[in-house]
Amino acid sequence: MSIELKLEEQVKACIHCGMCLPACPTYNVSFNEANSPRGRIYLINDIIKEETKLDKEKTIEYLDNCLSCFACETVCPSNVDYGDILHYARQDLKYTKYNKGFFAFLRKLFFKFIINNRSLLRLLRLNLKFSSFLIRPLMKAFGLTAQAKLMPKLDKPYKTIHEEEIFYSDVELNLPTEKRIINFSLGCVMDTIYNDVHWDTIHVLNAFGFHVHISSSKCCGSLAEHSGEFKIAAKLKNDFCQTVQSEELALVTNSAGCGAFLKEVSGGMGVYDLIEILKKAPYNPLKEKTFNGEILYHPACHLNHRQGVSGDYEELLASVQGLQVYTLDQKDTCCGSAGFYNLIKSDMAQKVGALKADEITKSNIKTLVTANPGCMSQIKAHLADDYVVLHPVTLLRRVLEANSSLM
Ligand code: SF4
Ligand code: SF4
Structure with missing residues (x-):
């Protein structure tokens, strides 16, 4: 047809x-x-x-x-x-303005030359970290107040994760290595901004009994596609899929946006969100763990609506003794992040983000948990400084290490 x-x-x-x-x-x-x-x-x-x-x-x-x-x-x-x-x-009908104008020109350069180059991304991170004290006021002076708020603090140390390295689990299981090994995608923005979450992911997968192979793949193209850069996205996607197919292992991602995109374009390559892998785990180290605290869980749209993976993180977190897991009444509504939407369409993204922040604030719970880097940045930017926004895998690591602090 x-x-x-x-x-x-x-x-x-x-x-x-x-x-x-x-x-x-x-x-x-x-x-x-x-x-x-x-x-x-x-x-x-x-x-x-x-x-x-x-x-x-x-x-x-x-x-x-x-x-x-x-x-x-x-x-x-x-x-x-x-x-x-x-x-x-x-x-096809070219009814989008996303790829026009000066900002779009910069974005195109970013997608074409930087997003697929891990060394340049790390350099960018370093620049952002040390120049943010200058960039933030400059952005505000040019009327980009909303975008300035979205600039990540990058206060956690960056620790390189090497492609093709394997992190072995020391959990003793009666299973051959090939049944336990999975391929972890570092992605692009996730590793640049939330490298600490990647380390948490490796740690948690190991604790659940999985050996973790680091894929050599780079950016999957999801952000470029989301921003209307369809040609660049197609190239990134092809390179990504070729690399992953040659590695011949089930692929796991901890970013809902990448997972949704990859499941659509990979043609049955075997792509899983982290929670889908944890649910299949042959061993559950969370049993017997106690962790006192309360959290609000916000389901990322690309996990919930696009991948149809819903309720699983909440269920796993709620299985921890002492941990109270709550969701918002409007839990199925977007926070306004949507890739680069909150940079390009900042007026609308601000209004949507403020609605989400209002709901969170009314709950009186100070820790928000969500499984997508974009949602993490957008929600954090709309909340007061005393709120903590975490990826669920970070919380899981703290539970496993019996670190009773949510901060
Ligand atoms: S829910 Fe919306 S898109 Fe679906 S049939 Fe009704 S109006 Fe159309
Ligand atoms: S913003 Fe509205 S129209 Fe667009 S995908 Fe979300 S619910 Fe659908």
Whole structure:
């Protein structure tokens, strides 16, 4: 079936019931139908039929306002593949502004020359760390206050993890090595900003009985795709998949965004989110562990809505004696991170982030746990300094090490 026909069917599948509207963060902060899934489907349908009532710039703005969080797909009774429809409008019909302008030029350079080069990424990290005292005020002076808040503090030491290294588990299990070894993807931004979370991941996987091989793959292309750089994303994705296929091991990622993208493009390569691997573990070291504290868990959209992996981290964390795990009433709503969305569409991202922060603040719980680097940065930027934002694997490591501090 041609893409046009498939798309026409998808558009027709929308019965205009509006059940997706309350799930949509951009509708919730604007109350504008054109900023809702149903409204965007109407707009795309008009483009396909060449009957657009709005001018092209306005249509592009409404489409670019979409966070690609896919909360609308989860609640849709008609199973409309909104992601496919939006992707077609952005990629094939070129209804996106994401890759135009000076900022987009810088972004293109970043995706083309830096994101796939681990040495340059480490250099960038070093620069960011030592120049942030200068960059932050400069950004604020140029009116980029929201973006300045998103700049990571990078206060944890960076410890290089070498590609192709294997970290062996010392848990004694009656299983051959080849059944226990898994391939861990370092990714790009995750290793640059949250290298400490990678070390926590290796530690926790080892504690659960897995040997961890570090994949030689670099960036998977998910961020580039999310930012409308489709050609660069395709190249990154191909390089990534070739490397991983040659390694012939099941791949695990601790970043929900990368996992969602890779599951879609890898053609059954065997990609797992960390929690899916931990759930399969032949051994559970959390039994008998006690850890007193309370946390709020925020499900990352790309784990929850895109990968359909829901409730598992909460269940595993809640199995720890003494640990109280809570979720927000609006737990299925995006925090406004969405790749580089919060840098490009900072007005909308600010409003969505503020809604999430409001809810968190009302709960009176000071530790927020979420499994995606983008969500971690976005949520932290919208909370007061006394809030702690952690990846669940960091919390798991603290439980395993009987470190009773959540801070
Ligand atoms: S929930 Fe699904 S069918 Fe209903 S309006 Fe939204 S996209 Fe259309
Ligand atoms: S993907 Fe998210 S922001 Fe976009 S229309 Fe669906 S719910 Fe709204």
